[in-house]
Amino acid sequence: MININGELIQESDSNSSTENRGYKYGDALFETLKVVNGTIFFWEDHYFRLMASMRIMRMDIPMNFTMEYLQAEITKTLEANSLISSTARVRLNVDRGFGGKYLPTKAAQVGYNIRVEAYSNPFYTIDDDLSYEVDLYKDYYQAPGLLSGLKSNNKALNVMGSIYASENGLDNCLILNTNKTIIEALNGNLFLVKGDKIKTPPLEDGCLKGVMRKQIIDILSSDVNIYFEEASISPFELQKADELFITNVILGIVPITKYRKKIYGNTFAKATLAKLNTKLRLG
Template identity: 35%
Template sequence: MNESLYILLNGNRISGDKAIFKASNRAFKFGDALFETIRCMHQKPMWFHDHYQRLINGMSLLKMDIKSLPPASIIEEQITSLIQKNKLFGDVRTRLTIFREDGGLYTPLSNKINYLIEVSPLSSNGYQLNPKGLLLDIYEEERKPTNRWCHYKSANALLFVMAGLFKQEQKKDDVLIVNTNNQIIEGLASNLFWIKDNIIFTPMRSSACVDGIMRKQLIRILREHQYVVQEVSGTNYDTLHQADEIFLSNAIQGIQWVVGLKDKRYYCKLSKAISRLLNEDASSYMSDFQEN
């Protein structure tokens, strides 16, 4: 994050170069936090109510006090105001983090939360398909467990930190994550899709993949345009090796096509069409937003 930018802590604007946490912060001590990463276009957060609802669902699961988080409309206004204050005129990456109040050891003294909003500029406007395909590998040193909070983004992310280090060591653009059933379920910070004979496949939520906001939008868009989308219980290398195309999705980048997984190379035909559909849908979303 650019330290010269302003941030918001519980709605209060603070310079990004100021210390804001004590050593007793529970996100720091125990990873007791959830976050959402949101792309903003024209200073408005995309599909914000889906992000907010996922955050509420995660808070409820972790027994955080939902009433201590302001309503969606207030948070949305604060994001737009922060972008304007920081004079960011292009597309923006926003991170909304919520963490339990200080106090206690493993057992908290309070379930009320604090929230932090950070913004930073993106280098592109709109969802731009990567001109050069990604090269992938599979991270198999650790497995992602299937549990009730595996669908949410938490501050307890050591699995993904280690996977990121593996990616660096292998000199790859991304890596695929494996669950405890030895199924490939997602990318490092993205959901996984693959295409075979014009059928689009993606792991279902029960596989332990993140319940991605972009994943949700893509499934909706594809089905609205009469594409066949099948949600399956994860996949394996042999299935991906036989696929025609692979792409990854997340809320910031939209979709990113994959050129290679280990020794296999892939096309980028349908992925281009899907990227166009996504941008058309995003433009429609923004038009509706501005009219309302």
């Protein structure tokens, strides 16, 4: 069952229209959520990011789009799919509805849909035996700007990069901006560890304003034993790093084990993950 504007229907009966602006122009935003036993991880951060993104996109936010209303709709969808007492991956999609070419008509109204699927692992873990190899994706570059940090339906670069990774036997790729600095991975934010110095690209470089990125920054910023900064990362720095890891809400922290001929450890990533899991338990 999927939820379209509050109505639960079979996906086969959804009849998604090709006239929807999300389909026609990518005029849509989405949040990917991890839910365990009915609890949405970092729901408040997801909600406020979505609201901020809708304002940037000049969407008219419906009056009923409160945090409580959308949470209730997500719960309703999970219950309809018998996933309320297990682990699920949820996609909350918001679009501008129907009407207009590039310019929306005044009749275009914001709508939403919610799709859920079972997910196997309720915990954030790191597998020491997991090999995770990456390389740079240099066919296309991301232009820095306010729109580049949005989780929108315009993900052509990520799609092309994923195809490239698959064709070259890679687990992921790192994306560069037009200034040729690294901004993120195809499916998450990037952190670099060198000694007691840790950094991640700043939002101004064009990376996604990730919800898990925010959690990790909060953890790192409170540790007086390390030096953390948001600063540009050049490809040259990758070879000198002790560790690289990717963050997203579904997987938590994913250590990179290999970039070209460079092999990395995961000691700092594992320690940070332990702090993240403690934060979740306390929250």
